[in-house]
Amino acid sequence: MSEHFLVTGGNRLEGEVLVGGAKNSVLKLMAAALLAEGTTVVTNCPDILDVPLMADVLRGLGCEVELEDSEVRITTPAEPKYHADFDAVKQFRASVCVLGPLVARCRRAVVALPGGDAIGSRPLDMHQSGLRLLGARSEIEHGCVVAEADDLHGANIRLVFPSVGATENILMAAVLARGETVIDNAAREPEIVDLCNMLNEMGAKVSGGGSSTLTIQGVRKLEPTTHRVIGDRIVAATWGVAASMTRGDVRVRGVNHKHLGLVLDKLRTAGAEVTPEVDGFRVIQRGRPKAVNFATLPYPGFPTDLQPMAIGLAAVAEGTSMITENVFESRFRFVEEMIRLGADARTDGHHAVIRGVPVLSSAPVWSSDIRAGAGLVLAGLVADGTTEVHDIFHIDRGYPRFVENLRGLGGVIERVGSE
Template sequence: MKDHFLVTGGARLEGAVKVDGAKNSVLKLMSASLLAEGTTVLHNCPEIADVPYMADVLRGLGCEVELEGPDVVIHTPAEISCDADIDAVRQFRASVCVLGPLTARCHRAVVALPGGDAIGSRPLDMHQSGLEKLGAHTRIEHGCVVAQADRLRGASVKLDFPSVGATENILTASVLAEGTTVLDNAAREPEIVDLCHMLQAMGAQITGEGSNTITVTGVERLHPVEHTVVGDRIVAGTWAYAAAMTRGDITVGGIDPAHLHLVLEKLKLVGAEVETYPTGFRVVQRERPTAVDYQTLPFPGFPTDLQPMALALCTVSEGMSVITENIFESRFRFVDEMTRLGADATIDGHHVVVRGVERLSSAPVWSSDIRAGAGLVLAGLYADGVTQVNDVFHIDRGYPGFVESLNALGATVKRVSVE
């Protein structure tokens, strides 16, 4: 069966919604459970397709995993396999984050090159280089990255780019290495901080999380913990843009608004009223949005995962916008689908020039990745008629209960299953 969404345009979204734990954090936390024998419990986990995928990866390594609604319970044995199942790993990109824990715990890791969203090349060279500086030997062999080390030793590692994935794998490898590791030009995303907080609770010695220099002093062993996953800032940002897109009024809970500071500042520039609270925010858009420019950058810059939603808003804003994508070279694949809906958008290298129109027109469109799919749904909310969004399995990987939440806010969206 394949599902698609039928999105009826014209609704003004109003109400409150609470976000679950972050997709970009929970999968890395599940991988970190490999570092300690015993039972790890994660709370506030999103019920998205990628969580069962990661559970399958961990089961293939010898863990027992129970998925109980918002809780994930992982029983990690004393002996685990170092060979991640190729079929499970190829389902999604975040599976590569088992590389660091396996290298640290087993001194060997064999992880198939991962799958995931088609948003551009995401090589593992920085992951390999970081592990090699810690004393591992790495190679690509038979479609897998192989890492091997008799022992890992702390080292100075400087990333060419603040890669989230490379930061995570170097962190999880270094916590059990001998000596001290200093990781420069590290990623600063809230999900990295969340991983550091869980590792610290497990007994790791880490300082500098949230800055571009993280220092890790290796310890002999870690212990399992209970941990609550940080709120999903990308889902929260999607609801913020849904409010602006439909000239609506949405209050979002379960998120630290500091994690979306620049995003909310951009929405103020388009004309939205924004209020922030300790655990959430409210966005109200009363008039037609004003066009603004965007460029994606690592945190605390504007997140690449919210670029499709920003572009959707630009298509109906008053004036011209230029959107610059600095992270993934293929992230503009969905722009052709936006033009099917009547958007005036022209790609020029890693820029898109968007001239706002007053109304979009419904049409069948296809999701190319998680965030592109969500952006197309937002566009469909402002189109005339009914927009059919296909390949929504992508959206299911990042947005729990997306249709139900949209309808609770006043939208009319229907999921249809066909053979």
């Protein structure tokens, strides 16, 4: 049996929604627990499928992992195992973030090439080149990333692109390396800052989080800590866009609105009233959204994870929008599904031109990744009739209590089984 959503359009979303911990942070924080012997506690964990998947990866490396409510307790042994096998890591991309901690702790790592969303090529060459500069040997062998080091030493590392994953792996390897490491053109995402903060709580010496240059003074040993995950800015923005698309009034809580500066500015350009609040923001859209152009870029630019939501907003906006995808080349697969729903859209290379229509038309559609799935549900909210959204396991990987939250805002959605 598989499951799909039935989404009935026509309702204005209104009310309040609480956002949990960030998916793009919690998995890396769990991996960081490998760096210290003892029990590390991560709180404000989102109730998503990827958390127990990462727990299984850590258990395979010799850790004891307990999941309870929004808390994860990870007890790391004195000598973790260094081989993360294919069965454990094949289901999600973030599993590769154990590479850096294993090289740092064990001086050796064998990590099967990860699976994850079908959004384009995401090679590991920057991860490997960074580890090599730190003194490790790294190759791809038999479908695995293999890294070994007799000793890790500081290095000056400049990334050719501010890759989040490469920044995280190199950072976590460098905290236990001898001497100073400088990572230039590092990723600046709030989730990177969250990881830096947790590492410093464990006894690391990392400075520059949130800037394009990270400086790490290596230490001999880290200690366990208790750390609270930051709020999920991508989930928060999804609800904000949903408010605009449905001409609704939604208060989003549990997130730092400063992490969404450009995104909220785009909603204002679309005609929404956006009010920052102490623990979130409020979006009110009183009429049909106006067309807005979007171009995805690394933080602090417009997030590629919100590109499907941008296309959904453009599809019902008044006027013509251009969406430019600069990060993942295959993310425009989403446009094909939007066309099923009656969107007036065409793509040319990494550009999509969307001419807004007043109402979309319901149809069966298929999710290709987490964000595409959420974007299709949002499109179903502004379509006539009932839209079937299939392959919803993707959505479960990134959006906790998705059905309950949407219903709480007045959306009409039902999870049903199918052969």
